[in-house]
Amino acid sequence: MDFQNTREFAQQLDAQDELSHYRNEFIFPKVNGKQVIYFTGNSLGLQPKRTKAYVDEVMNDWANLAVEGHFYADKPWWDYQERFCQPLSEIVGAKPSEVSVMNTLTVNLHLLMVSFYKPTPKKYKIICEEKAFPSDQYMFQSQVHFHGLNPEDTIVEIKRREGEHNIRLEDVLAKIDEVGDELALVLIGGVNYYTGQVFDIKTITEAGHKYGAYVGWDLAHAAGNIELKLNEWKVDFAAWCSYKYMNSGPGNASGYFVHESHHNDLDLPRFAGWWGHNKERRFLMEPNFDPARNAEGWQISNLPILSLAPYLASVHMFAEVGMQKLIKKRNLITAYLEYILHEIDKEVDSTFEIITPANQEERACQLSVFLHGEGRSLFDYLMKNGVITDWREPNVIRLAPVPLYTSFEDMYEFGQVLKTGIQSLH
Template identity: 75%
Template sequence: MRFENTLDFAKKLDNEDKLASYKNEFIFPKVNGKEVIYFTGNSLGLQPRSAKKYVDEVMEDWANLAVEGHFYAEKPWWDYHERFSAKLGKVVGGKPSEITVMNTLTVNLHLLMATFYKPEGKRFKIICEEKAFPSDQYMIASQVKFHGYTEDVAVVKVEKRENEHHFRTEDILAKIEEVGDECALVLIGGVNYYSGQVLDMETITKAGHSIGAKVGWDLAHAAGNIELKLHDWGVDFAAWCSYKYMNSGPGNASGCFINEKYHDKKDITRLEGWWGHNKKRRFLMEPEFQPEPNAHAWQISNAPILAMAPYLASLEMFDEVGMPALIEKRNRIVAYLEFILHEIDKEVDASFEIITPSKQEERGTQLSVFLHGEGKELFNFLMENGVITDWREPNVIRLAPAPFYCSFQDMYNFGQILKKGILKN
């Protein structure tokens, strides 16, 4: 399709958009009395209008039933987490039995590493990417220290080539082969938070397994954003937060994938608790742990129902629309945003540099843009004029037009505000 940088063309695209009505299902902040153009769904998604209803249901059940809500609420609390498995399985490409929801992202990665990071003899190293999201860096460093190793010896970081913004798949594969039988675990972010690059998870997973390592993925910026086939790819484990593209609310519950091949292992190492115990016998208070026959065996404490309620509200929309439709719109709206950026660049000679890969299969919803010659003043101007975006040092803005609630007119209007901000400076 040949794009045009006009309001009429943007309206035409919105009229053709089968998901356009979902914009009305979300609550937008306002700046100067107008709803914002929201580009930070890669950090915190907007609130679904249905979220309050789901939370209110829990509050009403708590008020009217108190402890009996565990069994007699409309959505009983004792198995509330089970409602996520089938729907999330469609989002991340896992079987329902391989999916559970609990805790928060980094907590879950730590818990999963208790199972999947088992250093022994010469096999003790972890391969990750350089400049991973800080929480992953801290988590991995603390794990190797917990097992008695030093970070400089046990953590191997794949680096980008000099003056390049993306990781090359061949460099990741070469590093995996180089570390070889010293590698216990490959643990990388599936979508790079800074550049928005989507890694070839299938190929990297196969490479990790070929040297006898376990392979896990941090899918914080991937879940609800890109196509995932965790089961088909043979991934050992993965975890993701729910408050970015999945719109569940700040700091909310994390989803986990645990490959079914680990479900029936009697001798598996796992940090265990009450809610992972055999559901049918959980309230018999037996002294010996009997794991659930699925990913729920990794549950520890009873579910945080109030936190999970808005996640379930959002997930209902994902199930209604389906990832293929979201990805179809995502591809078009990101391409249109890219076009707008290039058009504004030509009009004002701003010298933008989009550091997110241009190939559709190597990117999701996010475009990261170097603002050469522009400082944080431009970012501040955008924010003051109702464009909510994200700043990363030294001079990168991250733009994530989430397909559920961003419109093509938003992309056009953003371009006009961006042009004013550059000319003003």
């Protein structure tokens, strides 16, 4: 498509957008009395208007039924999490039996590593990407220390080549071959939080399995953003937060995946709890743990229903829309944003370097922009003028045009604010 940097062209794209009406499903903050341009759905998604009804339902059931809400609420609390299985399975490309919700993201990754990181004297190394999100780095270090190992010998980082911003697939595969039979686990972020690079999950998973390693994925920036086929790709396990692209609210519950091939393996170690016990026998209060033969066998505690209610509102919205429509708009609106950035770059005495891969197969709805010649003052200007974006050191802003609620006119308007900001600061 031949883009144009005009408001009329952007409005035309919005008129043709089959998802445009979903914008009205969300509540936007305001700056200076005007609705913001919101680019930080990769940190915290906007609140869907329908969320309040889902939370109010739980509050009303609690008020009117008290403990009986566990069994007699319209959505009984004791099996509330089961309502996530079908819509989540469609979002991440799994079978309903392979997914559920519990805890929060890093907690779930720790718990899944109990099952899938089982180091031996000869097979103990973990491969991850350089500059993984700090929480993942801390998790790796603490897990390795827990097993009495040295992180410097155990954790193998795949590094970027000098002068490059992204990790090459061939370097990932080469590192897996290099570690070889010493490899116990590959655990990488499906989408790198800093650059927005999308990794080839299928190919990397196959490569790790070739050496008998488990392969898991942190899908914090991937779930609800990219096409996933976790079952087909034979990913061993994965977890994701729900508050970014799935708009469930700050710090909310995490989704997780365990491949069906592991459901009946009772030799896999796990930290057990009441809610992971055989559902049909849970209330018999038996002394010995009998895990459910699906992903729920990794549950520990009963679920925080008030936290799950906003998440359920969101996954129902995803079920209405479907990932294919989201991905179609994501590709077009991200391409338009990229075009706007290049156009503004031509008009001002500045240099923007988009460090997110240009190849659509290696990116989703985030563009990370290195602002050569600009400083924090430009970010501050954007924020004060109603463009909510994200700053990362040393000089990068992350822009995430989420297809459910950002418009093409937002992209055009952002370009105008950006141009004015640069001109006013020089």
